[in-house]
Amino acid sequence: MHTSHPVRNLSTIFIAALMLFSMFFGAGNLIFPPALGAEAGENFIPALIGFLLTGVALPVLGILAIAISGRDIHDLANRGGVIFGVLFPVLVYLSIGAFYALPRTAVVSFSTAVVPIFGIDSLPAAALFSALFFGVSFALCLHTGTIVDALGKVLTPLLLLLLAVLVILGISTFSGDAPAPTEKYGEHPLSIGFISGYLTMDSLAALAFGIIVVSSLQHKGIPQGRALTRGVSIAGIIAGVLLAIVYAGLAIIGAHIPQGRSFEDGAQLLSYAAEQTMGSWGASIFGLIVLLACLTTAVGLLGATSEFFAKLVPAISYRVWLVIFSLIAFALSTLGLSAVLMVAAPIIGVLYPAAITLIFLTLIEPFTGKNLYWTFRGALGVAVAFASLSALNTLGWGSAIIAPLISWSPGFSQELGWAVPTLIAAVIGFILDIRSPRTLKKATAYSA
Template structure:
């Protein structure tokens, strides 16, 4: 397998991660963090880049990707959780969200249209292109890595370079939580991108792409995946920092509510009437590459567990479902998806970290079971709260942990449960070995 294939796989992975959500988070961070931008963006990169990188490697090191990671808890859990992940980030959320964001922040910005007919027409064209690109999985690297990613990077570079030479290197004081704890706030913002969940799907896309390019052995696949993930990660670091810097130095007389407004205003300042068109192209390209990656990942996964239905048939199914769901509108899609994502994200992070830890320190099934069980309690609590339940008694019991108010109360209990499970398993293994030695004497 050549280095060129690894580079193009890295470009592909960068594009799969870099959707419109990732495009609009950093500018708002830069605006609000102001003079504390360095600490804030460092925190964002920890959870927005490092955590997805870890997820990619966890998938590459597992024999059967996400399913194998879940099987360490139980084989039923492994399959069920994998299906939920692929459906949630795929057909019922990630795919239609990509189309809806491309329409809301891209197409509407350029053509100034609105209404159900415009959304339906755009969705048909968007998913038609997605379908054609996704039909042949062996061409995914070529089509995204060699063509779409360089085009996306070129358009982004034009925006960033022009901003560097136009805007002054000044910033306002940090506001809100960035004023008191910029690093922690940046970590939380990166956490809320939920890219670690997407990485569980994109990891297998990279592995399969490298297989299609000639990688055979496990070591070759792991090495190639590491290289691709490193390239994608470095690309995300540069782009996130650049977009955050634009938010930090942009004139803020009008006030902005989100990152999309910042970038739209920046593009119009820098390029006049063509600014909206430039920003629209960036958004549409970012969403298109993400959508292609999700459809490819979901289709290959379900084709592997049910090969009676062809890969191309699954592509058609996910394209049609994505087309239908996207026409519900972005706000409704986000409202319906939040409870599910709140539940699966902490569990996914636990599986990622424990899977990597296992490759270093050795296997422990109880470590997975106890940690996932404890995390599930906190995740279920957050789901019930998100849909309107009042759980004062539960809050009093589990709300004493650090970062609970930020939705991260599961971290310390999950860590303690994992260490307890690991210690118990190692003690049992040692006791069993000693018993066998004594029995043989």
């Protein structure tokens, strides 16, 4: 019988938590909170709470859902049917991976860490940097079992140290009164913060990263079953706490820095804060923070995407997928992202409601003692359909017909109109599940 050392397990779980934090904490996560703090001003606390609900709590719940489902996003998505079980995870990995988030990590790193420090801004320089960036990411992903060591033991502690220095110096230096909130954050700062966190896409990333956490803990000797589920859950919670602390510190800097709204974005604000608190070395230190944040996210996305497709198409090995996605990300990072963003944004808008629905239904299912067959299918079908219509309406395609069909739903103007119809479909599906003989057997495969 397999036994494991509890102290060694705790150390392994903590390192996995640092790895998970580093994969969540990309450049976007670094620059959103200070911008929120600057705009919310005196209302930054309720705005921050809303941001933490969707920017931290929901991704952590996504990791818990992966732990409960047993393996990866494919197992979880299968609850919505065979077609949904394939298309949803494929689109998730492609949307936040090689066709969007991966090339963005290199572009942001170059523009923030190379251009300001070295004054070099040309296509050949960007291409050379991207080649080095994805070369390092590829090397770190060659062996899945070493990802937890590379991120958890080396890169993440350095990233956290630099962030701690920036936050502590920033809070102690910028102690003036917060300005009045902007009009957007004046009346409903909690809901606006909630929507801002929703747009971080970390809930989709949580579903993608879950496979890396599970495989890393298994590689370190934690057996499958309750021990593995508990380990993944604890790692997710620790990562969430670290994210919340960092977000709060960055938001405080944004709320109290002089003329915080004069900066174009959160990156410029933090770069100025670093220069003011750490002198001439500040820009270099901030550039290193951004580079580490982008690199750790790139490693997580590249490894998770390649491992998923290697399982989906076993004829092509993990290493071949690594090469394929590294080359795609490199090409897009040098060609520009404007066209990619135009395609990715509406796709992500359709995927996100389905992801939220999957997460909550997966967490609820073990408490029902039943296999929620119709609940999953009904709720997911409505979530995807409503979100698809909403995306088409936003793009202006058939708005004259679509808008009257969906504008009745609460939250429609805030891109949350899918929530109430999805809830209604889930309730109807649950009633059918209670009355259906096929769902009387407990879904033990999803409640390990």
